[in-house]
Amino acid sequence: MARGRFITFEGGEGAGKSTQVQRLAVRLTADGREVVATREPGGSPGAESVRDLVLRGAADRWSPVTETLLMYAARRDHIERVIRPALARGAWVVCDRFADSTRAYQGAAGGTDPGLIAALETYVLEATRPDLTLVFDLPAEVGLARAHARAGAEMRFESKGMAFHQRLREAFCAIAAREPERCAVIDACATMDAVEAAIWEAVTARLAVHG
Numbered sequence: 083m084a085r086g087r088f089i090t091f092e093g094g095e096g097a098g099k100s101t102q103v104q105r106l107a108v109r110l111t112a113d114g115r116e117v118v119a120t121r122e123p124g125g126s127p128g129a130e131s132v133r134d135l136v137l138r139g140a141a142d143r144w145s146p147v148t149e150t151l152l153m154y155a156a157r158r159d160h161i162e163r164v165i166r167p168a169l170a171r172g173a174w175v176v177c178d179r180f181a182d183s184t185r186a187y188q189g190a191a192g193g194t195d196p197g198l199i200a201a202l203e204t205y206v207l208e209a210t211r212p213d214l215t216l217v218f219d220l221p222a223e224v225g226l227a228r229a230h231a232r233a234g235a236e237m238r239f240e241s242k243g244m245a246f247h248q249r250l251r252e253a254f255c256a257i258a259a260r261e262p263e264r265c266a267v268i269d270a271c272a273t274m275d276a277v278e279a280a281i282w283e284a285v286t287a288r289l290a291v292h293g
Contacts, residue, residue, distance in 0.1 A: 086116075086169040087289055088211070090180040092257075093218030094250045096228030097270040098277060102218075103178045105278050106285070110174055113291065118168040121178040122156065126163040129156035141242050146192030153184045154202045161210050169210075181207060182215060182257050190253030191246050214288050216281055217258040220270040222247035 089106070091099040100121070107119040124133040136144070136152050144152065157180075168175050181203055188194045226247055258265040266284040268277060285291050 084172055086171070086173045086175060087213045088165065088169060088175045088177070089285065089289075090177045090182070090212040090215045091218065092179060092182045092186075092215055093254055093268075093270060094220070094222060094225045094247055096225035097218035097220055098228075098274065099178050099218055101274060102216075102277055102281055103176050105274075106281055107176050109278075109282060110176070110285075110291075116168075116171075116173040118164065118173050118175045119177075120160070120164055120175065122160060122180055122183065123153055124156065125160040125165075125177070128159040128163070132156035132159075146188045146194040147198070149192065150184060150188040150194045150199060150202065153188065154206050157181070157184075158206045161207070166210055177212075180212060180215075182217075182254070185257060186250050186253035190256070191242075191249040212264060214285065215258075215261075215265045216284060217254050217265050217267045218270040218277075219251065219255060219258075219267050222251050224271065225251075 091103055093099055103119050103121070107117045110117045122129070123136055124130040132152055132155060136149060136156075165175050165177070184202075185196075185199055189196055189199050222244060226244065255267070258267050266288065268280050268284070270277060272280070
């Protein structure tokens with residue numbers, strides 16, 4: 083059986099990724115594929131427990147290094163229990179955030195040594211890498227305004243301040259520029275329907291999907 087495909091959605095807060103993950107999952111399913119829609123941190127029972135630790139509480143609850151280790155503990159469980167089994171049986175995995183978020187949030191914006199993050203990627207991800215990453219780009223102030231409008235319990239990163247979120251945007255744009263063969267930048271300021279259309283164009287062009 084052919085291996086499935088792995089698509090990740092990345093970007094700052096309030097970019098609209100979660101909505102578009104579900105829209106893409108519906109579209110791929112209608113095209114005849116088994117689709118697993120998931121998220122990080124989380125996606126497996128153990129990883130969801132870590133999510134509660136990481137996304138709730140005061141902004142300074144964890145140091146950037148501790149955050150990085152927590153994220154990679156959750157990511158390993160998610161990979162082992164959800165992502166790899168799905169890909170092995172030929173399913174398409176559509177994930178709201180993955181390793182690029184750790185590079186951006188804990189690395190570029192938080193200050194964790196990129197060497198530590200790279201080492202964790204090597205040992206935790208192994209060969210589990212995205213086939214396509216959709217990078218949602220919008221001004222930090224727009225994203226934060228959207229995020230605060232839907233405020234809930236998981237607001238720890240939203241409380242880190244504008245400078246942090248501006249560094250996030252720069253980090254995601256830099257990742258996309260370094261890896262253009264993997265990444266497609268999506269204008270997240272557009273309407274939801276326009277964003278959906280841009281995503282589908284990227285998926286069909288990059289992954290040879292017809293539909």
